[in-house]
Amino acid sequence: MPAPGQRIQVGGRPRWVTVRRFASEKAKGINVKPLNPFLISGQEVLPLVEGGKGVAVSNGLSAGAWAAAGGVGTFSGVNADSYDENGNVIRQIYRGKTRVERHEELVAYGIRGGIAQARIAHDTAGGHGRVHMNVMWEMGGAERVLQGVLDGARGLIHGITCGAGMPYRLAEIAARFRVHYYPIVSSARAFSALWKRSYRKYADWLGGVVYEDPWLAGGHNGLSNTEDPRAPQDPYPRVAALRKSMREAGSPEVPIVMAGGVWYLREWSDWIDNPELGPIAFQFGTRPLLTQESPIPDAWKQRLLRLAKGDVLLHRFSPTGFYSSAVRNVFLRELEERSERQVPYAREPDETHNAALAVGQRGRQVFVPESALEKVRSWMAAGHTEALRTPDDTLIYVTPEKARKILNDQVECMGCLSACAFSNWSQSESGSTGRRADPRSFCIQKTLQSIAHDGDIENNLMFAGHNASRFATDPFFANGRIPTVRELVERITTGD
DSSP states (O other): OOOTTOEEEOSSSOOEEEOOOOTTSSGGGOOOOOOOOEEETTEEEOSEEEOOOTTTTSOHHHHHHHHHTTSEEEEEOSSOOOBOTTSOBOOOOOOOSSHHHHHHHHHHHHHHHHHHHHHHHHHHHTTOSEEEEEEETTBTTHHHHHHHHHHHTTTTOOEEEEESSOOTTHHHHHHHHTOEEEEEESSHHHHHHHHHHTGGGGGGGBOOEEEEOTTTOSEEEOOOTTSOTTSOOOHHHHHHHHHHHHHHHTOOOOOEEEESSOOOGGGGGGGTTOTTTOSEEEEESSGGGGSTTOOSOHHHHHHHHTOOTTOEEEEOOOTTSSEEEEEOOHHHHHHHHHHHSEEEOBSSOOSSOOEEEEETTTTEEEEEOGGGHHHHHHHHHTTOOEEEEOTTSEEEEEOHHHHHHHHHHHHTOOOOBSBOTTTOBBSSTTSBOSSOOOTTSOOHHHHHHHHHHHOOOSSSOOBOOTTGGGGGTOGGGGGGOOOOHHHHHHHHHTTO
8 A cells, every 4th residue: 555645656647646644634533544546447546536417517628627637537418518610519409399309309419418528528638537427317318318428439438427216227338338337326225226137247347336425415316215304314334234235246346436425535534445345436526516627607606605504405396206405596495485385176175175266267166175275365465376286186376477487398398307297208108207297396407507508596406415515614715716626636635
């Protein structure tokens, strides 16, 4: 094992870094270990991974810069940007008359954008580090986009990370293109299911397993129906259980990548070189947002610097049906308020629904609890005069303007998810989830494209991890400093 202060070569080309002990070695009496490189996707790199944030938030430039600094850069293959001959972003505008036609446009955009970002990442990395692509399995056309990008960017991508669902076919696709795969899971049980059904057949290409903390990670989270979103659990026993499950299944001793809640590595010292856990890498999704190479608008970066504890909300408004974490801005507060203006209804009166209520322009009669009538009248008096039906036999009350926007967004659905609660789209043969479209949710593709490219940080969904409030207290970002990716990676290696 290299000693602290010793310089070691990382990667295939000459690049030397200093093995460092963490800055807090004297603080708190922690027995700190050096951060050493190890094999990831076929090359020795620092065990520092950039988290893949979708819809143009982690792109080829940020991923390539992270790889150039000696780690693993990850660009997102979810609605990735492509460019015209002048280098300008091609906005993803849909002209198809049907959802199926627009879905085909979306898949074409996705393949073209993924190839473009892979090329940028490869060129920016300059042969250093590793370049991975992140794919959301519940993304509309995920398999087609993944295969199209891997085919069009052969040799430029070293690994695929994939979560938000159970990506059984990920291993088969990765093996076919001879790239490593990294499933994202939040429990040992999830990995066991993937291993038994598929991954054991393609064990040679399993590069690692990403454990994503379902309470602290940004974006979509893997909370199960049996886990309390208000009661976060210590990740150590969950990761130890994951490693135990992997070993018992006969999985190769590949790295587990700890994702979600990682800020200072000095806080994770007891995880490093821990035989119970085996090789551990650390993924950073939130901190790289505040770098010069990060493509998010400046207004977004400035907002991150001002976040306070509690400003990030774990919610379930996403049309995917998953829990997700985002900044509690005007957009998220409106969704909260929309759901609060909700009452159960029935088409025929019964013991519970015993008060008649006229709904819609035609004044069709439904029945609600008598105790709800006063609330409905107060909502209508405040301008929330439109009642929209949900798939759970409830009504939500919104303004006429909001109702028009919700209905228009549902009509213009482009099939960005494999199944969408908001629009009831499904990429199955039926083309529908079979349930009523849910007005309590939103068009996720539109809002993520808008915040990434238009800079409106209050009226769009702003994903963030729950540690984002630490920007305000981290001395490295003091006085509004926005470092380069290389400076951030070097800072991380000191433990801070």
